Amino acid sequence: MASVQRALFENTPEIQRLAALCEKNNAIEKELYTKYEVKRGLRDLNGKGVLAGLTNISDVCAKKIVNGEEVPCAGNLYYRGYNxxxxxxxxxxxxxxxxxxxxxxxxxxxxxxxxxxxxxxxxxxxxxxxxxxxxxxxxxxxxxxxxxxxxxxxxxxxxxxxxxxxxxxxxxxxxxxxxxxxxxxxxxxxxxxxxxxxxxxxxxxxxxxxxxxxxxxxxxxxxxxxxxxxxxxxxxxxxxxxxxxxxxxxxxxxxxxxxxxxxxxxxxxxxxxxxxxxxPKHGGANIKVTQMFDDMKEKVKDWEDKDEVRQYLYDLLDKKAFDQKGLIYGMGHAIYSVSDPRADIFKKFVKQLAKEKGCEKEYQLYETVEHLAPEVIGEKRKIYKGVNANVDFYSGLVYSMLNLPKELYTPIFAAARIVGWSAHRLEELKNVDKIIRPAYKPLAPHREYVKIEDR
Structure with missing residues (x-):
């Protein structure tokens, strides 16, 4: 019985063999997404989302029309039309x-x-x-x-x-x-x-x-x-x-x-x-930000030395620091390219809270990273739009200064977003009576069945 229980929670050799088979037969060549014009992540190559519905609830604006062309601008968020x-x-x-x-x-x-x-x-x-x-x-x-x-x-x-x-x-x-x-x-x-x-x-x-x-x-x-x-x-x-x-x-x-x-x-x-x-790519992002900064505070000896901070950011992108994912968490957003209005609002109060909590030095480190990260990312990566601090960048710092446990960072996000989910559920029920079912293009060739003794 004990061995059976262990098998439930261990990657046994058989599980590893089957996993390798999964990876082999589930792999799709990246070029095929472009060939068949598949919008990966429901976004085009310029980051623009595929239009999938209509809503009156909120609007995210990060571009304006200048001389007939879309250009990035400071981000704005509207709730029911109100900024x-x-x-x-x-x-x-x-x-x-x-x-x-x-x-x-x-x-x-x-x-x-x-x-x-x-x-x-x-x-x-x-x-x-x-x-x-x-x-x-x-x-x-x-x-x-x-x-x-x-x-x-x-x-x-x-x-x-x-x-x-x-x-x-x-x-x-x-x-x-x-x-x-x-x-x-x-x-x-x-x-x-x-x-x-x-x-x-x-x-x-x-x-x-x-x-x-x-x-x-x-x-x-x-x-x-x-x-x-x-x-x-x-x-x-x-x-x-x-x-x-x-x-x-x-x-x-x-x-x-x-x-x-x-x-x-x-x-x-x-x-x-x-x-x-x-x-972690959605609501769990602020935890990643605080974990990244915890690692940074250990590795960077002088938080006021911009060159040392810059080197740590290079190491992040080169997959040499923190979780080796090559990301600077809290920087960049799918829509905003100049500024995230939520981060802008938050930042005004973060400094005030940092002073009350005696965390001015830590706040200054966040500001330094906010200023250096776009420059470092621009040097290391080809990017189609600007990079700026998003709301997760400062929310993690705020929650840590409020002495909130990390286990509750994402649940607090959910305690807020449940209002939006509720509004969108009511809107969907009122307006649409059709199941959402997008298409996937099949790639596997059709094959003849082979009897087990002939395999």
Missing amino acids: IKDLVEGFLREEHYGFEEIAYLLLFGELPSASELAGFHETLVERRTLPPNFVRDVIMKAPSRDMMNSLSRSILNLYSYDSKADDTSIPNVLRQCLNLISQFPMLMVYGYHAYNYRHGDDLFIYAPLPELSTAENILMMLREDRKYTKLEAKILDMALVLHMDHGGGNNSTFTTHVVTSSGTDTYSTIAAAMASLKG
């Missing part, structure tokens, strides 16, 4: 948290009045609850070291508690989405505590407080002493707003559209989006 910079400036000027207000905007298409915002806050508050014994029966059982997997399991389990789980009418799906948006911070924080408890830490489970915002409740439930500063909550709230949505074509949101188009339930749809976001 994200104006939205952020608005709720900061009015001195209230933005998550609830911008969630209302994305879900319902209009900015709420004061009374509508208060009513929406109450709606979220009354849904900040989990089914009886859910923490004990689901979250505490076999907690995973990966919080995204733990969260996906919790979301799928909530299906079992919903008597209308498969009802895909707009009112019912909206109810489910509001429930999940409200419950997500609890699922995330409780899952983290449950895993640590299984590994010897104290267990503390705090119920969310009705008077607190989403960002405040996350910090309060996460910390044993329940304490946080106003600046900490303000910046976490900012992070949630900036990550809430990013057009219809990002990987997890496109997944939401694809899975919704099949007619499946809300819980399965959100779990699929979670699986997409978990990937």
